[in-house]
Amino acid sequence: MSTNLTVNGQTHAVEAEPDTPLLYVLRNDLQLNAAKFGCGLGQCGSCTVMVDGRAVFSCVTPIVALEGRDIRTVEGLGTIDNPGPMQQAFIEEQAAQCGFCIPGMMMRAQALLERNPAASDAEIRSFMEPNLCRCGTHMRILRAVKRAGELMQQAGAGRTV
Amino acid sequence: MLRRIALGLVVLVVVAAGAFFALAYRPAIDPLPEGEAPSFDPLMVARGAQLAAVGACTSCHTVSEGQDFAGGLPLPTPFGTIFSTNITPDPEHGIGRWTEAAFIRSMREGVDREGNLLYPAFPYDHFTHTTDEDIRAIYAYLMTRPAIGAPNQENQLGFPFSFRPVLAGWNLLFLRKGTVEPDPQQSAEWNHGRYLAEGLGHCGGCHTPRNAFGAEDGSGHYGGAEIEGWFAYPIDETSPAPTAWTVEAMTNYLTYGYDQEHGTSRGPMAQVTGDFRNAAPEDVRAIAAYVVAQMHGGAAPAAAAAPPAESAAAQVPEASPAGAGVETLTIASPPASPAFQSGDSQTVAPATADNPGALIYAGACATCHESGRPQPYGGLDLHKSTAVHSTNPQNIVNMVLFGIPASDGQAAPIMPGFAGVLDEAQVISLLNYLRETFTDQPAWENAQQIVADTVGGTTQPTIYSADGLRRSPVADIPRTSP
């Protein structure tokens, strides 16, 4: 059974059972590393990606629901040679210890900042609540998200839908 | 002739106005002398804490992450937004200079110390049934809380609602003062439960529909109503729960926020059950007995339920011996959950029909909701779900879209929301599939509208997590349209 998934602007015909969570498809069928298996239960956010501009847990999202939707992962935010504002901010702030939770954090924050790049500290903090970090990198993550908002505003990159 | 009629009308108006103002006028009660801080018997304070838990005072008089009882919570009503007040013992902004008499009057008649009429968003029309003794205990409790100097916020009500004396008319029509007379045909427990439920518990405040004046519609007592973007289920004999409630189940549910046969409390009820954890166990049980009786048409259910078997007994705060007046707080633990393998909390999705709702259920829901993991941490077997059986699908819509957010630092259920994942059509397919598969009820007629309103933002359910923090879905899920 084949499902068409549009990931970071490219459409792929994916041969996987329709109840397969998106996370496995991203990592195994499409060889995308960023989204991580943290719990598979929708409790930790390591698997967070964006679908139609919203942050979702890819570990509990069956691909049957995603035909024709706009799926974005960290890989769609920029490259190592040309990082996007979110990635740039995380590098500037050195916002990682083990780094495992970071892609999920970035996509969650991206969903917020695309609609409101000037989000306040309190709004960012509240919005990031579903995502866990065990290493205790929270302070830097918050600073990085704030910085990303600044970079996005500077670049005029804030999207409004 | 005309002059007589005119004179008669003037007299009528004057008399009516006079009567009205006579009703509306309430004298101020003198404040406590400056600097006087009354002291209270610790036992009374403890009792007051338990009663305040039944009254759920914190739920309205505290903002999320704000100081307890300092007020400031916006309560949307059809007439505008009312802000809860500061009921800490702060002398300037709170009730710090209220005498006991003033407090009793406020609870009975909805009048503050200075004589201003209070809006029945403060459910004094229920609290009016409370005994003096119980009101005094609550007073003792409130007056011994930390004083917070938070000023009260201006209500946002248009005229004439901003003109408090109109409330006199409301009171005239809808306020029924007086105690609740015991029914000699019912048990002591039932009667105590009714006293609490109709009084401090003010269950009807959410569970009874309201008329155009915002008063509870007596004929629809416990017939269910909308509240904060959720649907407070009927708790009379039209209760949609697929498994009949027992007193034991209801007591568990009210105390711990979940029951194996009924699921977990979410929405504003999560705040109620959170508060009830601090209530006296026998009070909770009495309320449960009364409410369950309502579900059976008013009388107690035929089979008297045995006292709940709990793994650790809950204790009433007691004075320690020798008059030291020290209370203890023993936190009761919920009944032991049925055995469950710890290896994996999910299951294999069932082979399924090829329709979108079925496929979505198999891929997104079944792995948790068919795992058999017990409440409160497992997905409820949807055969048992009141939300799916209800005539009003608002609650299941809310659960599907917003899930249950994580608490901070507390072991509590977490369910992911699917608002970002499923578009409106997919949500509706899923809902129809659930209704058809797990109930014998006819399809919802209004599902499409409710989904559209909730996704679109017309209905904004307040989302609660177990740590009492309110989360608005508007902040959580950016919407495509402002």
Added chain:
Amino acid sequence: MDEFREPRGLTRRMLLGGAGALIVSFSLVPQVLAQQAEEEGPALPGALNDTRLLDSWIRIDADGRITVFTGKAELGQGIRTALVQCAAEELEVEPGAITLVTADTGQTPNEGYTAGSMSTPNSATAIRNAAAQVREILINEASLRLEVEPGSLRAEAGAIVGAGGERLTFGELVADNLLHVEAQPTSRLKATPDFKVMGQSVQRVDIPGKVTGGAAYVQDIRMDGMLHGRVVRPPSYRARLVEADTRAARGMPGVVAVVRDGSYLAVVAEQEFQAVKAMRVLARSARWEESPDLPDITRLADELRAMPFQDGVVADSKTAPGAAAKTYEATFTRPYHMHASIGPSCAVGHFVDGVMTVWTHTQGVFPDRDAIAQMLNLEKAQVRCIHTEGSGCYGHNGADDAAADAALLAHAVPGRPIRVQYMREQEHAWEPYGPGMVTHIKAGIDEAGKIAQWEYQVWSNNHGTRPGSAGSLLSARYLAAPFQLDPQKLNITPNGNGDRNADPGYTLPHKHVIWHFIPDMPLRVSALRALGAYANVFTIESAMDELALLAGIDPVEFRLNHMDDPRARDVITAAAEKFNWAAGRLPEGRGRGFAYARYKNHAAYLAMAVEIEVNRTTGRIRLVRAAAAIDSGEIINPDGIRNQTEGGILQAASWTLYEGVTFDRTRVTSIDWQTYPILRFGGVPDSIDIEIMNRPGEAFLGTGEAAQGPTGAAIANALRDAVGVRLHDLPLHPDKVRAALLQA
């Protein structure tokens, strides 16, 4: 051999010659050296003492490429970057010129485990010295070829250059075995003021890849023909598999093998989600026999103390206790704590041509290799373990077990690589925990407010059941011919274990510290960040505050009154200043707390203060801010130190406020993030400020675990300050705070 007849390699004469040369001798704390393997020859700096040849650490190719080898692993603590900085500094090259190879039994030195905050004292010390000695060898070789004095040459940008413009690149200089020489005990190390790379907050070399979707973790490994494995864990520790109907799982799409060996059950499939589904079907077909043999969690402290124990003396002043005008006595408890790594453990195993290769995020590739070899009855030479990063482990988590499972499945299905990924519940329920502990302090102060007596007891398991032997590997204990965990033994060592930091670091006229070592382990336990130091420092620093209160002396001043070590005094003073302790007490509803410890009593110094807010109705504690000062010795990467310290504070705050493994009489019940909540953004403080003490020329002291103990104590002390009650039983859960307030 010929190369030793020519004056090649580094000699003492070379080291001591040269005008104005600065020679630094790197000495480690004597006790630590004493634990090193028995050496022939002089003591060498850091881990050079065990791996003595320079080219075991540094290799230079003919094209000038520099590869540095370390036996340590990047755990997310930034060691990769720090080691590159050390090597780059002494070799006078850009960090980007260095390729770092980490823990690989096939390539790198054996540095045991990446644990105990020893990576900088051991590996960084070794690499820095090795790099300096390599530089001198290259200079000497260049001097021979150019026929000039070595003193006129210097290293620069990957070459040796002379005053007259002569230049020979590293690549041109290296001949076979130039670096195949034993290291010397002393090195000509660069002086701190001359640092170009060390002491700088060089950006982490791994972050750019991690934030742009690069393959960085063992979880990201993809190999041709790779299969996916999933294990079915029993429902409880001592469950026995009675029967399992494997037919249904075997018949599922993509399933290649179902493995049953005794109580060990696993499945291998072509695709990952196929493996997951087959695992679930297999799990449901299994029937287990269980027995209730876990302690009663409501009486854990009593049950721990009632278990058989052996006593070890940790510290004894051999003086009589002084006369105490006031005494403080209390018992404290610490529950079992989870590593709770954000990414459940994972490994890839490949058994081909009689060689087993395992890619694993274990902290110790060599011990893990040994255990796996024993488990599969292979020669050690037939097994290779290659460290590949996982998510933060904070000690001995499920990584070694996943490596063992990958090896077991690869052994059962040879020829194709097999990737084993644990489910969240499996990691939560089966990882080895930080042990539950009980501590007891009885201390007294004299009339002048000085501590006159100090009696301390700690009850604890061993905090280390790492591989070494196959019995440490989880699945090996469930095979039909099971391996047993080695019996645990009491060992009193300078590094400490359950007794780590039980010896108070203050100057006391009397102290008597006993470890009641408990060999029986009803729950699976091993090393979790800081080991016993978390509970011991929690107790000691809580007691210091209580004694300060009894003495009527400010808690910071009280600590200084009992501290002679100037570096300790410095961090205490610096932390107090950073926090603005002098401003005095905080408003109603808030509290401040102070704590200090020197990790292991010989490693990093850390002092800190926190401010909290307490809600009397709900009992919830909110961390408002924290300020800390840390002395890690010579600074390699200040931002790395800051990152680790912030992280340690937040993680320990989570332990202190929220965490404790839950279990009923048969099974562990905290199996996911619902049932084992940890800190989320809502609980994060407003600020954390870290002051790093500048100690040029001092030994590396490590950083990663210094904050754990002080954080717990500082929060408990702040609670005491805020509401006047002291809680002794971790975690400081809102229910306990409320209960305590009612009794106050």
